[in-house]
Amino acid sequence: MAGGPGLRRFFEDENMATNTITVSETPLVLYALRRADDSLILGHRLSEWCGHAPTLEEDMALANIGLDLIGQARSLYGYAAEVEPREDGRSANDEDGYAYFRDAGQYRNLLLCEQPNRDFACTMVRQFFYSAFTDPYWRAMTSSSDPTLAAVAAKSEKESAYHLRHAAEWLIRLGDGTEESHARTQRAVDALWSFTGELFDADDAEDSLVADRLVVHPSAFRDIWSDTVDVGFARAGLRRPDGAWMQRGGRGGRHSEHLGPLLAEMQHLQRSHPGARW
Amino acid sequence: MYTQALNDRPAAAAVEDADQAERFQARIDAEDRIEANDWMPEAYRRTLVRQISQHAHSEIIGQLPEGNWITRAPSLRRKAALLAKVQDECGHGLYLYAAAETLDASREELMDQLMEGRARYSSIFNYPATTWADIGAIGWLVDGAAIMNQIPLCRCSYGPYARAMIRVCKEESFHQRQGFEIMMTLCNGTVAQKAMAQDALNRWWWPCLMMFGPPDGASQHSDQSTRWKIKRFSNDALRQKFVDATVPQAEYLGLTLPDPALAFDAATGHWTHGEIDWDEFKQVLAGNGPCNRDRIEARRAAHENGEWVRAAAAAFAAKQSQRQAA
Numbered sequence: 029m030a031g032g033p034g035l036r037r038f039f040e041d042e043n044m045a046t047n048t049i050t051v052s053e054t055p056l057v058l059y060a061l062r063r064a065d066d067s068l069i070l071g072h073r074l075s076e077w078c079g080h081a082p083t084l085e086e087d088m089a090l091a092n093i094g095l096d097l098i099g100q101a102r103s104l105y106g107y108a109a110e111v112e113p114r115e116d117g118r119s120a121n122d123e124d125g126y127a128y129f130r131d132a133g134q135y136r137n138l139l140l141c142e143q144p145n146r147d148f149a150c151t152m153v154r155q156f157f158y159s160a161f162t163d164p165y166w167r168a169m170t171s172s173s174d175p176t177l178a179a180v181a182a183k184s185e186k187e188s189a190y191h192l193r194h195a196a197e198w199l200i201r202l203g204d205g206t207e208e209s210h211a212r213t214q215r216a217v218d219a220l221w222s223f224t225g226e227l228f229d230a231d232d233a234e235d236s237l238v239a240d241r242l243v244v245h246p247s248a249f250r251d252i253w254s255d256t257v258d259v260g261f262a263r264a265g266l267r268r269p270d271g272a273w274m275q276r277g278g279r280g281g282r283h284s285e286h287l288g289p290l291l292a293e294m295q296h297l298q299r300s301h302p303g304a305r306w
Numbered sequence: 307m308y309t310q311a312l313n314d315r316p317a318a319a320a321v322e323d324a325d326q327a328e329r330f331q332a333r334i335d336a337e338d339r340i341e342a343n344d345w346m347p348e349a350y351r352r353t354l355v356r357q358i359s360q361h362a363h364s365e366i367i368g369q370l371p372e373g374n375w376i377t378r379a380p381s382l383r384r385k386a387a388l389l390a391k392v393q394d395e396c397g398h399g400l401y402l403y404a405a406a407e408t409l410d411a412s413r414e415e416l417m418d419q420l421m422e423g424r425a426r427y428s429s430i431f432n433y434p435a436t437t438w439a440d441i442g443a444i445g446w447l448v449d450g451a452a453i454m455n456q457i458p459l460c461r462c463s464y465g466p467y468a469r470a471m472i473r474v475c476k477e478e479s480f481h482q483r484q485g486f487e488i489m490m491t492l493c494n495g496t497v498a499q500k501a502m503a504q505d506a507l508n509r510w511w512w513p514c515l516m517m518f519g520p521p522d523g524a525s526q527h528s529d530q531s532t533r534w535k536i537k538r539f540s541n542d543a544l545r546q547k548f549v550d551a552t553v554p555q556a557e558y559l560g561l562t563l564p565d566p567a568l569a570f571d572a573a574t575g576h577w578t579h580g581e582i583d584w585d586e587f588k589q590v591l592a593g594n595g596p597c598n599r600d601r602i603e604a605r606r607a608a609h610e611n612g613e614w615v616r617a618a619a620a621a622f623a624a625k626q627s628q629r630q631a632a
């Protein structure tokens with residue numbers, strides 16, 4: 029290694045200070061983390077609105093949706109912790125371990141979920157795209173052969189149905205409201221469209237769970253998602269973007285520039301007091 | 307919103323007759339509840355609108371110091387609990403604005419007063435929440451002080467306000483316990499965590515005592531409010547109740563209250579405290595607290611950034627009713 033002992037010590041200390049966890053990502057663990065990360069990151073984004081929303085009613089609604097999503101994340105992290113294999117002697121990870129002690133590269137959420145709130149139109153379009161997927165997805169997942177996943181799905185299904193209704197209503201209101209709201213909403217649609225392809229992706233790990241009937245393949249929801257979006261766009265007077273290029277990477281830990289600052293803010297207290305309980 | 311047209315009512319005081327006022331006071335004395343459609347003296351209505359709207363503004367502004375920690379809460383359990391708590395405060399604001407609307411004061415008008423600096427809210431929210439321990443201290447002490455103030459308001463003579471308070475108080479006591487539990491966890495934690503808790507207590511204790519308002523005798527509205535049974539205990543009596551309840555809690559946490567003069571008076575059975583810095587209180591009320599400008603600016607920004615959204619919702623609703631009529 030180049031550099032003297034001083035530099036080497038610097039790197040060793042750095043590693044100690046970051047106290048990042050390692051995760052044994054079996055297909056099931058990876059699956060649970062991916063869905064949990066989607067929920068946590070999107071829930072965190074919605075929580076950024078608290079106290080700053082366009083109306084008091086909407087302040088409460090966004091907090092509600094954020095709370096649902098954070099709740100879903102906690103159930104799924106809990107399950108990941110339960111099924112993650114432990115190497116001898118290593119203590120189990122827990123929900124806070126996954127949330128606070130993984131680096132951006134270990135996060136497995138969709139790029140869509142980490143996109144910043146920007147304005148209310150962007151927040152609602154992001155929610156509409158996401159919930160138009162999760163609503164049918166969790167409904168189908170209620171018949172998972174894994175009883176824990178089926179239970180998480182049963183709860184999430186009800187919540188997602190409300191999230192979709194809420195987002196679709198705003199999409200239509202904003203799209204068919206004023207000239208300004210229409211322009212802002214179309215701009216949000218155009219900006220977020222390329223993050224929607226990733227919703228339907230699965231890799232070999234997830235395929236193995238599909239084969240065992242633990243999970244449903246996300247591509248099975250492409251048509252219903254597309255229909256929901258078309259109906260919403262038609263009622264809102266919005267144009268479906270032509271661009272076919274889709275951004276990918278979140279599921280494999282390759283993120284946009286937006287996740288790092290989010291995690292830095294979220295994790296800083298835990299990371300700066302190693303070993304403390306809160 | 308629905309009541310805006312009624313805001314410019316004629317000076318009703320002139321036409322009030324003495325008989326009506328007497329019958330009204332008799333109802334109050336008999337512990338009767340006054341409802342929205344009942345006759346009431348104009349000054350009673352104005353007093354209530356002022357108090358309820360200050361209270362509503364406090365809930366909304368009160369979202370800000372704690373809200374700034376939601377994205378940094380140190381565990382998922384704390385994050386969810388804090389988000390839910392700050393959401394509750396927004397809900398309190400909504401009930402209270404609704405109670406004010408029963409007195410013909412529109413939410414828009416009241417919010418404009420807030421953003422233009424013409425309305426007051428609790429002085430406490432002009433202090434910064436700079437560490438996680440502040441989230442514990444605010445729940446324990448600020449919500450604790452709010453409960454002391456608000457429990458008597460559940461028996462306020464004005465029905466809609468009293469009923470809103472019953473609902474609010476239930477949630478405030480949950481917040482108070484949650485805040486105490488955060489403090490407890492910090493006090494049983496690392497040396498740094500315990501120091502964080504002590505530091506938060508040092509900063510929040512005196513401003514919390516100021517929450518009860520100026521000492522008896524200096525308060526402008528108390529006498530009439532007491533006669534109308536809007537206010538049932540004096541500022542000093544409520545402050546004393548709070549101190550008596552809090553001293554043993556601080557002791558239980560192993561924290562020291564930042565008041566060397568604090569002493570138990572065996573003769574009265576109460577804790578006596580040192581001199582409150584009323585100059586600081588006056589400065590904060592005058593707009594010179596550490597966060598006054600930030601708070602109003604944040605509220606204004608939310609309002610202005612939301613303008614196009616509210617306009618879109620209104621335009622869409624108008625189009626819808628036009629379509630339905632066609």
Ligand SMILES: [Fe+2]
Binds near residue numbers: 365394395398478
């Ligand atoms: Fe409250």
Ligand SMILES: [Fe+2]
Binds near residue numbers: 478
């Ligand atoms: Fe509260």
